[in-house]
């Protein structure tokens with residue numbers, strides 16, 4: 735039930751990489767299905783949820799630009815990639831009995847609603863998961879920055895950033911076995927130490943608007959619910 739949860743309204747940032755799972759590219763149906771299972775549990779318990787979905791499993795603007803494409807044009811392709819992920823997520827949610835709405839920052843009326851802040855809040859209040867697609871709608875931004883922006887706008891209690899590692903380390907834990915994990919760290923430390931958590935635009939936005947963030951490992955089953963109940967499953971950045 736909702737009382738068990740420390741955080742009642744939440745923004746979850748899912749990268750494209752998280753959706754690709756072991757496939758490394760595209761969408762892994764197993765990952766999406768188990769994610770939907772976990773999300774069904776917390777939403778049925780009364781947690782209000784919005785999701786910002788990335789697109790790096792399909793296309794990243796920067797990588798297109800490094801191959802000679804115009805950066806803004808490449809970024810629009812990246813934003814469209816996030817819409818594909820959003821529709822795939824919605825499909826899985828429906829199969830798991832979760833009501834959801836896709837809201838896109840680029841108008842695409844046949845497949846999604848436009849992003850309207852007050853409407854997104856209303857959906858969450860009615861128990862619908864809002865899947866936010868097409869990033870901010872602007873090139874030169876990332877979906878991390880989108881997550882930070884929407885977290886502020888939608889007045890959430892916490893931003894949850896799903897990753898493949900169990901938090902923020904002082905060095906890359908894959909390359910350096912002595913790397914130390916932080917339980918808590920400040921946004922200022924993240925910025926000054928150049929830690930690879932989110933890009934600096936997203937980090938500053940969260941810092942300036944006092945949005946706490948939990949960085950956690952999505953590949954461990956049950957972590958979403960544990961993190962929302964306040965258990966120490968990753969690193970809290972605040």
Ligand code: UDP
Pocket residue numbers: 748749750751787788789790791793794795796808809810811812813815816868869870871872873874875876877878880
């Ligand atoms: N993007 C953009 N503006 C935004 C959000 C995203 O132009 O507000 C583009 C950008 O090209 C980015 C791509 O969409 O590379 C996919 O998003 P991102 O790389 O953040 O996805 P993730 O790494 O989370 O999978």
